[in-house]
Amino acid sequence: MGGTAGIKDVARLAGVSVGTVSNVINRPEVVGEETRARVQAAIEQLGYVRSESARQLRSGSSRIIGLLVLDLGNPFFVSVARGAEQAARAEGLGVMVCNSAQRLADEADYLALFTEQRVRGVLLTPADAAGSGASTLRRNGVPFVLVDRLAPGIDACSVSVDDVKGGALATAHLLATGHRRIAFAGGRHRLQQVADRRAGALAALDGTDAELLDLEVDGLDVAAGRDAGARLLGVLPRPTAVFCANDLLALGVLQAVFAAGLRVPEDLAIVGYDDIEFAAAAAVPLTSVRQPAEAMGRTAAELLAEETGGGAHRHRQVVFEPELVVRRSTLPGARPA
Amino acid sequence: MGGTAGIKDVARLAGVSVGTVSNVINRPEVVGEETRARVQAAIEQLGYVRSESARQLRSGSSRIIGLLVLDLGNPFFVSVARGAEQAARAEGLGVMVCNSAQRLADEADYLALFTEQRVRGVLLTPADAAGSGASTLRRNGVPFVLVDRLAPGIDACSVSVDDVKGGALATAHLLATGHRRIAFAGGRHRLQQVADRRAGALAALDGTDAELLDLEVDGLDVAAGRDAGARLLGVLPRPTAVFCANDLLALGVLQAVFAAGLRVPEDLAIVGYDDIEFAAAAAVPLTSVRQPAEAMGRTAAELLAEETGGGAHRHRQVVFEPELVVRRSTLPGARPA
DNA sequence: CGGTCACCTTGAAACGATTCAAGTTGTTGA
DNA sequence: TCAACAACTTGAATCGTTTCAAGGTGACCG
Structure with a gap:
């Protein structure tokens, strides 16, 4: 032995x-x-x-794919990972999950690790809009699929959700339930997803008499949401609704509202994004924009498998549709006049 | 290029x-x-x-460690992973995170993958009480550290929390707030952690006039909690409190209680376990037993690094202390007589 | 009986790095 | 002038596989 x-x-x-x-x-x-x-x-x-290293050295091909997610603390990405893992196993591949935590330096480190390992390919949720990670991979000849991100101008497969549409859905819903002064928690964040959701919100507002208040955040987690929520409550006149760039922020805002002794949705309506499982279990169940996270992971892994499988392959851009899930946090009803 | x-x-x-x-x-x-x-x-x-494979083949040592967690959908394990990743980077190592989802077959597959990769070592949260995963690794000469689990009789390092004590803390708190009929959501689950928490609960009940009702669950996630909660509400006479084996179950129970139109803690008090971030953001903020998840991951990775680092090493069992965090879900107050 | 074929097995040449004993310079001190 | 030494460089051996041309055997056919 x-x-x-x-x-x-x-x-x-x-x-x-x-x-x-x-x-x-x-x-x-x-x-x-x-x-x-x-x-x-x-x-x-x-x-x-x-010995896998000897096998790989000689045969030239690895049996693992790298998955670099933006934030493992966000259950959305955990679902993506789950989907990717499923599809990978079906192809006999292993998945190495790493967390860039939105830090470009960490992203670069992990991509270097993947490259040295000569992984079969990488599923990447890019940490910056410029796509520096993607060009690094391209330069090193590592096949990759962009996840949760369209690849405009980048010659690669991608799997994404129409975030502009998602933002519009959320905002249209708020407009329909009577809100005219709406905050966007996410501000001018460097992540493309956030920018797109905001753009969708603006588009929905276009031509109405409603206005959008940008609320800067300094992260995309619950703590940042609490912080943003506290600031939001200080704004006068106070917005009657807030659209959050993701559910973690929304949960944080919710906590801040409660801490201030106010009510949801009466004093403030909240819409989140991602529809993570915890959104439904929140203090006030959150209205949210659902994304097919597992399907995205699965599809991404399948595209990568196809691309690296030897057969014919043409890069494809798979775009999923977001879906609005209405819950109590935006229930129309008694609101301040 | x-x-x-x-x-x-x-x-x-x-x-x-x-x-x-x-x-x-x-x-x-x-x-x-x-x-x-x-x-x-x-x-x-x-x-x-x-080429890492060539390097590894010749030099004999790998720069990655495998981390196999029980459930990536549980933020507790995500925190453990985060801690492990931090410590690993400090040692210049990469972490390959995989999810056994409590399935023994998947556990075995991933351990085989790790073994073929000749990873530096494995951090393992075992999926069964028998420790079959650990003996596989031992047999193949792969160094490993048990995480979230004492290693009685197994000659290895381990990092764990005193779950018996945690269970006792939770239950003593319920007793102190006047409960006499307490359910335990987790039943006779095969996971050692669950069994220990239950044992702690029983110990706390010993010598009192209170009783414990075992509530079987068929998973340790939110859905299983919803299901268990629904069943719990049908039990007559209804318990006044429930201690859940983890926070996901507790969140599910909470949803079931709401769905039935009842109130927490008035109709049912709830205690969770792990104190994940979402416990504080729940419909009713959850009382929970906190475990130092990141510290556990960090410590485990450090122990592994020490063991595989060449220097002297003696296996150690690090045991952390759990801590009760009281929130509204067990607030003493109006309860049915 | 020779040729062909199917079937199985062999052994040596990669793969791309690390390692280390041995070699080459250049410098210093006696 | 030479020995000793430091500083640097070399190149062959090696790690554990996979791959593949070539070899061996026996059966079958004409």
Whole structure:
């Protein structure tokens, strides 16, 4: 036992050549039945485990794909990862999940790690609008699929959701329920997704008498939401609704509203984005824009598998549709006049 | 460019031997200044990236550690992963995060993947009480640290929290706020953590006139909690409080209570476990038992680094203390007589 | 009986790095 | 002038696989 037995040891014990052992492992059908059994027995007996690095070095291809997500603390990305993992397993591939936490430096580090590992390919949720990560990969010849992001001008596959439309859906809903003074928690964030959702909101507002108040945030998590919520409540005249760039922010805003002794949706209506599971379980169940997270992960992994699978492949841009889920946090009803 | 330049190409371009290039990369201080600059330039120019599999094959040691968690959908484990990642980076190591989803078959698959990769070591949250994963790793000579689990009888490091104590804390709190009929959502689950929390609850109840009702669950997520909650409300006489094996269950129970038109804590008090961020943001903020998730991940990675770092090492069992965080879901007050 | 074929097995040449004993310079001190 | 030494560089051996041309055997056919 011990991880130290090599293919040579197996060959010696079974009384065959190393080539035959390799065949038993990789192309059992070409090996004679009796020989195969003898080799299998030797493998068992020695506890032989093949060295993936040697395999990869010689054969040139890796069995793992890298997945770099923007924020593992956001259940949305966890769902994406789950979907990717499922699809990858179906192809016999492993997934190495890493978290850039929206830091460009970390993104670069992980991409370098992936490149050194010669992973089969990378599923990337880019941390910046410029797409520096994508160009690094391109330069190094690493196949990749952009996730949660269109790839305009970048010659690659991508899987995304129409965020402009999502932002418009959310905002149209707020308009329809009578709001005219609406805040956008997300401000002028550098993430494309946030900018798109905001653009959708502006588009929905266009031609109405309603106005949008930009509320800067300094992260996209619950803590940032609490902070933004507290600031929002100080704004006069106070907006009657807030559209948050994601559900984590929305949950934070909700906490801030409660901490101030106010009510949702009476004093402030809230719309989130992503429809994570916790949005439905919140203090006041959150209206949110749902994205098909698992399907995105799955599709991305499938596109990558196709691209690196040897067959024909043309880059594709898969765009999913967002869907508004209305819950109590925007329930029309008694609001200040 | 392209990922195809090897160390030989660099050597040729720089007009030196491959040994020197290797030295520039790994031991720059032994190379003459002028040569080093020339080699660096060649590396840049060719976009050379060293092949990790070749490096690993020859040098025998990998730069990545595997982390296999029970449930990535549980923010508790995401925090553990974050902690592990931090510590790993500090040691110059990468982390490959995988999700066994509590399925033994998946656990086995991922451990096999880690073993083939010859990872530096594995951080394992075992999916069964028997510790089959641990013995697989032991048999293959892969160093590992158990996470969120004591290692009784297993000769390995471990990082855990005193779950019996946590269960006792939660239950003592319920007793102190007047409850006598308490349900335990988690039933006779095969996970050691769940069993321990239940044991702690029983211990706290010992010698009192209170009773514990086992409520089976068929997962440890929000959906299972909703289901268990619905069943709980049908039990007569209805328990006045429920202690849930984790916060996801608790959030699900909370939803079920609301769906039935009842109130928390008046009709049912709820205590969760883990104190995930969403517990505080819930419909009714949840009382919960906090575990130092990031510290656990960090410590586990450090122990592994020490064990595989070459220096002296003796296996250690690090046990953290749980801490009760009281919130509104158990606020003493009007309860049915 | 020779030729063909199917079937199985062999063994050596990669893959791309690291390592290390040995070699080459250049400098210093006696 | 030479020995000793420091500073740097070299190139071959090696890690554990996969791959593949070539070899061996026996069966079958004409």
